[in-house]
Every structure is written in structure tokens, then in C-alpha cells.
Amino acid sequence: MAKPNQNLRNFCIIAHIDHGKSTIADRIMELTGQVSKRDMEDQLLDSMDIERERGITIKLAPVRMYYTALDGQEYEFNLIDTPGHVDFTYEVSRSLAACEGALLVVDATQGVEAQTLANVYLAIENNLEIVPVINKIDLASARIEETKQEIEDVIGLDAENAPCVSAKEGINIRDILEAVVHAVPPPGGDTEAPLSALIFDSYYDNYKGVILFVRIKDGAVKVGDVIKTFRSERTYEVTEVGAFAPFLQPKETLSAGEVGYIAASIKSIEDVAVGDTVTNALRPAAEPLPGYKSVRPVVFCGIYPLDGSKFLDLKEAILKLKLNDASLTFEPDNSVALGFGFRCGFLGLLHMEIVQERIEREFNLDIITTAPSVSYHVRKTNGEEFFVDNPSHLPPVSEIEYMEEPIVKAEIFTPPDYLGSIMDLCQDKRGVFKDMTYLDTRRVKLEYRLPLNEIVYDFFDELKSRTKGYASFDYEIAGYEKSRLVKLDILLNGEVCDALSTIVHEDRAYARGRMLCENLKDAIPRQLFEVPVQAAIGGKIIARETVKAVRKDVLAKCYGGDITRKKKLLEKQKEGKKRMRKVGTVEVPSEVFMQILKTNKDK
Amino acid sequence: MAGIYIHIPFCKQKCTYCDFTSFPNRLGFAEAYMACLYKEVAERGKMYKGRKFDTVYIGGGTPSIVDPKYIAGLMKQIGNCFTLSPGPEITIEMNPGTVDAHKIAVYKAAGVNRFSVGLQTANDEQLKDLGRIHDTADFVACADLLKGENFSADVMLGIKGQTQEDVKATIDLVHQKGATHVSMYALTPEDGTPIYTDYLNGELPDGDEVASLYDYGRALLKEYGYLRYEVSNFCKTGYGSRHNLNYWKRGEYIGLGVSASSFMDGKRFTNTFDLDEYMKCILSGYFPVIESEDVGEKDAKFEFIMLALRTVFGVSAAAYKKAFGSDWREDFPAYERMKQYFEEEGDVTRIKEEYLYVQNQILTEFME
Numbered sequence: 001m002a003k004p005n006q007n008l009r010n011f012c013i014i015a016h017i018d019h020g021k022s023t024i025a026d027r028i029m030e031l032t033g034q035v036s037k038r039d040m041e042d043q044l045l046d047s048m049d050i051e052r053e054r055g056i057t058i059k060l061a062p063v064r065m066y067y068t069a070l071d072g073q074e075y076e077f078n079l080i081d082t083p084g085h086v087d088f089t090y091e092v093s094r095s096l097a098a099c100e101g102a103l104l105v106v107d108a109t110q111g112v113e114a115q116t117l118a119n120v121y122l123a124i125e126n127n128l129e130i131v132p133v134i135n136k137i138d139l140a141s142a143r144i145e146e147t148k149q150e151i152e153d154v155i156g157l158d159a160e161n162a163p164c165v166s167a168k169e170g171i172n173i174r175d176i177l178e179a180v181v182h183a184v185p186p187p188g189g190d191t192e193a194p195l196s197a198l199i200f201d202s203y204y205d206n207y208k209g210v211i212l213f214v215r216i217k218d219g220a221v222k223v224g225d226v227i228k229t230f231r232s233e234r235t236y237e238v239t240e241v242g243a244f245a246p247f248l249q250p251k252e253t254l255s256a257g258e259v260g261y262i263a264a265s266i267k268s269i270e271d272v273a274v275g276d277t278v279t280n281a282l283r284p285a286a287e288p289l290p291g292y293k294s295v296r297p298v299v300f301c302g303i304y305p306l307d308g309s310k311f312l313d314l315k316e317a318i319l320k321l322k323l324n325d326a327s328l329t330f331e332p333d334n335s336v337a338l339g340f341g342f343r344c345g346f347l348g349l350l351h352m353e354i355v356q357e358r359i360e361r362e363f364n365l366d367i368i369t370t371a372p373s374v375s376y377h378v379r380k381t382n383g384e385e386f387f388v389d390n391p392s393h394l395p396p397v398s399e400i401e402y403m404e405e406p407i408v409k410a411e412i413f414t415p416p417d418y419l420g421s422i423m424d425l426c427q428d429k430r431g432v433f434k435d436m437t438y439l440d441t442r443r444v445k446l447e448y449r450l451p452l453n454e455i456v457y458d459f460f461d462e463l464k465s466r467t468k469g470y471a472s473f474d475y476e477i478a479g480y481e482k483s484r485l486v487k488l489d490i491l492l493n494g495e496v497c498d499a500l501s502t503i504v505h506e507d508r509a510y511a512r513g514r515m516l517c518e519n520l521k522d523a524i525p526r527q528l529f530e531v532p533v534q535a536a537i538g539g540k541i542i543a544r545e546t547v548k549a550v551r552k553d554v555l556a557k558c559y560g561g562d563i564t565r566k567k568k569l570l571e572k573q574k575e576g577k578k579r580m581r582k583v584g585t586v587e588v589p590s591e592v593f594m595q596i597l598k599t600n601k602d603k
Numbered sequence: 604m605a606g607i608y609i610h611i612p613f614c615k616q617k618c619t620y621c622d623f624t625s626f627p628n629r630l631g632f633a634e635a636y637m638a639c640l641y642k643e644v645a646e647r648g649k650m651y652k653g654r655k656f657d658t659v660y661i662g663g664g665t666p667s668i669v670d671p672k673y674i675a676g677l678m679k680q681i682g683n684c685f686t687l688s689p690g691p692e693i694t695i696e697m698n699p700g701t702v703d704a705h706k707i708a709v710y711k712a713a714g715v716n717r718f719s720v721g722l723q724t725a726n727d728e729q730l731k732d733l734g735r736i737h738d739t740a741d742f743v744a745c746a747d748l749l750k751g752e753n754f755s756a757d758v759m760l761g762i763k764g765q766t767q768e769d770v771k772a773t774i775d776l777v778h779q780k781g782a783t784h785v786s787m788y789a790l791t792p793e794d795g796t797p798i799y800t801d802y803l804n805g806e807l808p809d810g811d812e813v814a815s816l817y818d819y820g821r822a823l824l825k826e827y828g829y830l831r832y833e834v835s836n837f838c839k840t841g842y843g844s845r846h847n848l849n850y851w852k853r854g855e856y857i858g859l860g861v862s863a864s865s866f867m868d869g870k871r872f873t874n875t876f877d878l879d880e881y882m883k884c885i886l887s888g889y890f891p892v893i894e895s896e897d898v899g900e901k902d903a904k905f906e907f908i909m910l911a912l913r914t915v916f917g918v919s920a921a922a923y924k925k926a927f928g929s930d931w932r933e934d935f936p937a938y939e940r941m942k943q944y945f946e947e948e949g950d951v952t953r954i955k956e957e958y959l960y961v962q963n964q965i966l967t968e969f970m971e
Binding site for chain 1: 858
């Protein structure tokens with residue numbers, strides 16, 4: 001038995017959104033000379049465009065650093081940045097499994113937040129040593145002592161000696177590094193045991209194949225080794241191993257305790273999965289490492305290529321994204337209105353938006369997405385039970401004994417001024433009031449039980465607009481409840497458009513049907529003929545609007561000098577039409593499928 | 604059939620909707636410009652020696668603003684340099700605010716036999732708003748001078764504040780004054796023109812209102828014996844514009860002068876839009892062409908359909924076959940599913956009357 005490098009520290013950072021996690025990571029890298037200040041782009045770890053634009057971390061990003069501590073010894077640090085939003089808890093739990101310690105960053109002006117807690121408990125479950133760090137001490141409103149007290153009271157961690165820093169101003173950053181050296185234990189494991197490495201992330205490189213991000217638990221791996229995973233019989237020869245510096249930096253060997261990457265010309269994306277264990281094919285480990293809890297998606301939507309012939313491109317994009325985002329689920333789907341595509345499951349609404357955006361940006365594909373849905377539990381009269389997340393797969397009413405819908409426990413934090421308005425909103429969304437707590441004079445916590453299917457449409461937007469953005473909102477799934485639900489169909493020119501069907505509570509069906517028809521009437525461009533837009537439940541029409549026939553759509557003049565120009569105008573008009581989908585005989589703009597459920601009634 | 608188009612780029616002031624190549628207050632350049640134009644006529648005449656042209660159209664700008672001697676000179680030059688078929692149609696555009704008996708006499712002596720008068724509306728407030736330099740009385744005076752002549756009047760739809768009564772007053776007047784032809788077209792707010800601001804602010808009648816005015820105007824014109832032969836053009840029997848019909852038949856034409864476009868030998872080309880550049884080129888012995896495009900077969904076929912369907916004469920299967928050697932319905936399979944919007948008569952297929960004003964919806968289906 002040989003111990004791994006005792007000067008190695010693997011840690012991650014846990015923080016609420018906006019408490020300064022990425023900035024702290026940047027300062028640490030700066031201090032360890034990992035990147036020169038001059039070269040440094042702000043928030044280096046948030047390298048995805050979307051992350052930078054939105055100021056959030058989505059993907060965990062590892063980086064290796066060297067630090068000479070006050071005891072004179074040099075330490076190797078592996079820092080794994082983690083996302084803060086609840087939708088990405090799965091990503092957090094993966095990075096935790098690769099670490100021995102976690103920095104818990106708390107904003108001295110805000111105190112401990114609910115979302116942080118969830119991740120702290122995850123870290124405790126994973127036996128991680130937790131090092132509290134108090135940030136933003138440079139701000140006038142910083143309450144350092146109260147924050148320390150809160151950490152002790154709420155989490156039960158000793159915060160007496162917690163580093164108090166300002167990442168923005170670069171104050172006391174060295175204290176963090178010393179705390180890592182002393183509080184985070186070195187990795188365990190045996191460098192001479194058979195290879196056993198946990199895959200905590202991966203992505204596809206066009207030249208090197210799948211790049212596996214691994215934490216070596218036991219043994220070592222080097223170029224030329226033959227490896228395999230536990231899920232597949234296929235073996236691969238290692239072509240490159242290395243560390244994150246923070247960009248890929250090849251090295252000779254990765255051994256127990258270390259975090260790094262392996263490339264082995266893996267072309268088949270299906271062969272590897274995050275959470276799986278890599279071992280040596282010739283001298284395999286006896287059993288795989290414990291993987292991750294599999295996650296159940298809670299929000300679903302259909303994703304289709306705008307151009308129907310790009311289905312295979314979409315498939316490849318989703319497979320590659322899946323490599324990089326293990327929590328994404330998908331299965332092929334076929335819609336009468338939208339053709340071939342995928343039904344995808346997400347951990348939450350933000351996750352859904354990010355995936356849609358990544359498909360469009362990273363793979364340069366135009367897609368159509370349908371309105372988000374949730375997964376309903378259906379019991380048929382013949383005793384059969386199953387989940388349905390696609391409204392068009394719901395069996396006929398006569399065959400359904402009952403249905404259950406997912407309910408969430410929601411926490412809303414708001415200044416007291418908006419209480420009335422928020423309570424109206426929750427009432428409107430079939431919410432059941434549970435509790436209200438004044439956290440201080442400026443902040444109230446409201447607790448509600450809300451049906452998830454009411455949240456997935458426009459709850460966030462509504463909440464934001466009603467509170468001028470002051471309220472924040474978090475939720476967790478609290479189980480299923482029986483509910484009177486119906487399928488609401490939309491008929492365009494007399495034909496059901498499956499991509500616009502939704503499942504809705506019976507009491508809300510009429511209002512929703514009316515709203516849908518009104519929105520569609522405005523969204524569908526006028527065509528050569530009059531288009532009736534109807535909402536129906538089980539064949540019974542409950543609302544109707546009409547898109548009038550277009551009356552003027554003609555080039556006013558077209559003489560000798562105009563012909564080329566007018567032809568171009570027509571081409572432009574044709575381009576616009578290409579962004580539409582033909583549903584029967586009716587042309588429907590592709591964004592309608594996603595946006596139609598947003599109740600912008602105040603317009 | 605082939606036509607000659609001449610562009611006279613001068614005017615007294617820009618109309619608020621105008622995005623044509625026209626230069627107010629540069630009338631001092633007329634002499635130099637006309638000299639260049641004569642030279643271009645001579646050069647193109649040499650190039651197309653032996654080809655026959657059937658129509659001449661002098662447009663602008665405001666051709667009637669320049670000294671009529673230049674028009675006489677121009678026609679003489681055209682007569683010398685080009686071969687015109689017997690009985691050519693020769694049209695000149697006129698602004699009612701720039702006309703007198705002398706000018707008309709000179710034009711007629713030069714061979715002009717068709718006049719196109721820009722009235723737009725018989726509402727003086729609206730004329731002012733459009734930046735027109737004339738009022739209704741000027742039109743009346745002009746029409747009186749043209750009594751008995753073959754003349755057309757422009758009627759505009761979609762003017763700010765325009766009502767059905769305004770359209771009626773305008774068409775009534777045109778009819779009373781004996782116009783043989785009416786061009787009734789919708790104001791198109793182009794980006795960069797003053798009127799575009801009105802459009803952006805929603806002050807102009809919307810598409811539905813314009814369509815209503817158009818339907819009303821069309822019925823009234825019909826009552827007065829003006830028959831629609833193209834989207835925006837109406838005439839007494841036998842008075843269709845031969846020059847314009849040639850465009851819609853995808854016939855050839857040579858355009859001369861600044862910004863003029865041509866379609867000759869399968870090629871579309873356009874002269875520079877810059878007056879100084881135009882003159883420099885001509886004086887240095889070059890054609891001032893800035894854009895030239897060989898129209899490919901696919902584009903050519905689409906142009907044929909797009910232009911023919913503007914007219915009540917529609918697409919002639921035989922003419923199409925003669926031009927391209929193929930069956931137009933096979934080249935445009937979209938026809939099958941759009942059939943309900945068409946009517947057929949012998950060899951001819953045309954858009955049904957009620958869909959002529961929404962034909963872009965049909966044409967875009969024909970583009971693959």
C-alpha cells in the first residue's frame with residue numbers, strides 16, 4: 001500500500017448565487033500564479049458564453065494550482081468550481097465526489113441562504129471537510145460577527161477562525177489558501193492498487209474523442225494503458241492524461257488522489273457515462289466506485305429542428321450535450337405538427353433554458369421548443385399505472401381512473417411591500433399558503449405548496465414583474481397529489497395541433513383556453529384564408545378566435561427598375577416563411593410553440 | 604417587343620415619400636446631363652444597331668421640369684440612333700405644377716403621344732402633406748391642355764388621413780377630365796424618406812384600410828369604364844401602357860440615364876445612382892453600369908411567373924414553353940396545392956381577381 005501525495009488538496013467552492021464564488025476562484029488562481037493578472041479575463045472559470053453573459057456558473061470547471069504555504073512546503077491544489085442554482089444540484093454533487101473539502105462562501109451582507117444549505121448538506125453527506133469563508137467584508141453593510149454566528153447557529157460549523165475576505169478587493173485571500181492547507185485533509189487511496197477512477201464530467205473533442213474528467217481514487221493511469229469502464233466491455237488505449245491548468249495540460253501519469261483528464265480516442269458517446277468508474281482492462285478493480293444518485297427530471301419539453309432535415313444534427317448535438325450534462329434526459333419523439341424531434345427532461349426551468357440555448361449556440365442549430373410540461377402520474381381504469389409528460393400521449397378520458405400532479409414546496413423571499421401581490425399570484429396559481437416568517441424588517445419568507453405545472457409557464461416572469469425583481473424564489477419537489485386534470489387541445493382551421501396540447505387543471509381550462517386562443521390569434525400571421533383558432537376539451541369546443549384573412553400583401557409597383565429589388569423583397573418574405581411550421585394548411589411561427597403559454601395579459 | 608426608358612433626375616423638390624433618384628435644385632446641371640444622355644443614347648444605339656424598339660418612356664424625377672427643347676433634342680437623338688418600330692408609344696411623365704401649353708406642343712411635335720400625369724390626390728391638404736408642388740387646380744389646368752390626348756393619371760392610396768371620399772373625389776376628377784388610363788397604387792413608406800416616420804408612428808392607414816380604399820377605388824373605376832389590367836393599372840379599352848406591359852411580359856428594355864435599369868440579352872444591369880459619377884463615366888467614354896447580373900434559368904422562370912401574375916393576362920403556357928422549353932406547372936409544383944387561387948382560360952392561368960391584392964402570399968409559395 002502506497003499513500004498518495006500528502007501535499008495534495010482537492011476542494012470545491014459552495015456558495016449562493018452572487019455571493020462571489022467565481023471571483024474567489026479567480027483570486028485564488030491569481031495568488032497561486034496560475035494565471036497572470038494581466039492575462040486574466042474576469043471570472044476565468046465561467047468559460048461558457050452563456051455563463052459569462054448571465055453571470056452564473058452552470059458547468060463545474062476544475063483547475064490545478066501550486067501554492068507554497070507559510071510552512072514552507074509546496075502544495076498542489078485542485079479546485080472544482082460549482083454552480084449555485086438549485087437546478088444544477090446534480091452538477092454540485094458530482095464535483096463533491098471528487099473532493100475532500102469544500103469552501104463555503106457566505107456573503108457578509110446577506111448571511112446564509114436557503115439554497116446554500118442544500119449544497120452544504122450534500123457536502124456533509126459526502127464526508128467533506130467544510131471551511132467557511134466570509135466574503136464581501138469591504139462593503140459598508142457587511143455584518144461579519146452576525147454572519148459567523150449565523151453559520152454556527154444554522155449549520156453548526158465553527159466559524160470562529162473563518163477567513164474574512166473581500167474577493168473583489170483581494171483582501172485576505174492568503175487566509176483561504178492556508179485554511180485549505182490545514183483544514184482540508186489529503187486524499188486517501190492506494191497508488192499501487194488497481195486503477196479506479198470516478199468520471200465526474202466529460203465532453204467531446206473533435207480530435208481527441210471523448211475527454212473524461214476523472215478523480216483517481218486508487219492506482220494510476222498513464223499513456224498506453226488499456227482502460228475500460230464498468231458499463232461497457234469496450235477497451236481503449238489511453239492517448240493522453242493530464243491536469244487542468246485550467247486548460248488541458250498533458251502530464252505523464254495521473255495517480256491516486258489526483259484530479260485530471262483522460263483521452264483514449266473514445267468515439268462512441270454511448271460508451272461512457274458520468275458517474276461510471278474507469279479501470280485498467282488488464283488489471284481491473286474488483287468493483288465500481290459508488291456512482292451518483294440518478295436524478296429524476298421534473299420539467300419536460302419537446303425539442304425539434306426548425307429545419308426538419310436537420311434531425312440527425314439535433315440528435316448528435318443532444319448526445320454530445322448529454323456527455324457534458326449528465327442530468328439531461330431525452331427520448332425520440334414524433335409530432336404531427338413538428339415532425340421528428342426529442343422529448344427532453346430537465347432538472348428545472350433554468351436548466352431547460354440553458355440546454356436550449358447551448359444547442360443553438362454550440363451546435364449552431366435552430367430549434368423549435370414546445371411549452372414546458374411536467375410529468376403526471378396516471379392510473380387507468382384497468383389498473384395500469386404510468387407517468388405521462390407529453391400531453392399528446394395522455395390516454396382518452398374514459399380510460400383514466402385518476403391523475404396525480406407534482407407539487408412543490410416553494411419558498412419566496414420578498415420585501416414586505418409586495419406580500420399582497422405575491423399572495424394574489426400564488427392564489428391564482430392554485431397555491432396553498434403554508435407559512436410566513438419575517439426574517440427581519442426588510443425580508444419576509446413565504447412558504448407555499450404549488451402545483452409544478454403552474455410554475456413552469458410564467459410564474460417566474462410574473463413574480464419578477466410584480467415585485468420589480470426584488471423577490472427571489474426557490475422550490476423543491478414535495479411529491480404527487482391527486483388532481484382533476486384535463487387535456488386541452490388547440491385546433492387550427494379545424495385540425496388538432498398536437499404540439500400545442502397542454503394538460504391543465506379542470507377549473508382553469510376555460511380561462512387557459514381563452515387565453516391561448518387570444519394569444520394565438522395575435523401570433524399567427526394572417527393568411528390567404530380565415531383561420532379559426534379553437535380550444536377544446538375532449539372534442540368539446542370551449543373557446544374560439546379568428547385570424548382574419550390577409551387583405552393586402554402585394555408589391556405596389558413593379559416596373560423595369562424594380563424587378564431585381566422586388567424579387568429580393570419576395571425572397572426576404574420567403575425567408576420569414578421558412579421560420580414557420582405548417583400545421584395542416586396553417587402557417588405558424590416557430591416561437592409560438594414555446595411562448596404561447598406565457599400569459600402576457602397586461603400588454 | 605422592346606422598350607427604351609429614359610431617366611430625367613431633376614425635380615423642384617423631393618416628395619415626402621420619394622426614394623427615386625432625383626435631385627432637387629440641380630437644374631443647372633440639366634444642360635450637361637442632357638448632353639451626356641445624348642451621348643449614352645448614341646453609344647447604346649450603336650450597340651443595339653438593327654434591333655427594333657417599340658416604346659419610349661421618359662420618366663423621372665420630373666421630366667417636365669427641364670426646358671422642353673431638351674426633350675425634343677432627346678427624341679431626335681433616339682430617332683437617329685435607334686430603330687423604332689412603326690407607331691411607337693412614346694410616354695412622358697409630367698408634374699401638373701410644371702406644365703404649360705408650349706411644353707405640351709413641343710412634346711407632341713417631338714413625337715410624344717402619351718402623357719402620365721402625377722396627380723396622386725384631389726385633396727390639397729394631402730398634396731401639401733406629400734410635398735407635392737402642385738394643387739388640384741394645377742391638375743385641372745394640365746388636363747385641360749391634354750384634352751383629347753392619351754393621358755394617364757396617378758392616384759395614390761394610403762395617404763395620411765385619406766378617406767373613401769378623398770378617393771372618390773380624385774377618381775371622379777380624373778374621369779371627368781378624360782384620362783384614358785389610371786395608375787392607382789399604394790404608398791410604400793421606404794426607410795429613409797420623411798414619410799417613413801409617419802409610418803413608424805402608425806399615422807398612415809394600415810393594410811386593411813388601404814385594401815378597403817383599393818376595393819372601393821377599383822369598383823368606382825370599373826363603373827367609369829376603367830378596367831384593371833395589372834395590380835395597380837386601369838385603362839379604357841385599348842389604352843393599356845405598352846411600355847409597362849413589356850416589363851410584365853419579361854420583354855427587353857434598355858434604360859438610359861442615371862440610375863436607369865436595363866434587361867437585354869438575358870442580363871440585368873443598372874447605371875450608377877450618382878449624378879456626377881454618371882456624367883464622369885459618360886464623358887470618359889464608359890458605360891456607367893454599376894451592377895450587372897446574368898439571370899440564371901431558375902430566376903428567369905420565377906421572374907416570368909412573378910411578372911405575368913401581376914396582370915389579368917396571367918401566365919400563358921405557350922409563351923412560357925416558348926421561352927424556357929418546359930411546362931410551367933411542372934417547374935412550379937406549388938401550383939397544384941395553390942390551384943384554388945387561380946382560374947384558367949384556355950392556355951392562360953391567372954390569379955383570381957379577389958386574390959390579386961394578396962399575391963405575395965401565393966408567389967412566395969412558388970419560391971423553393
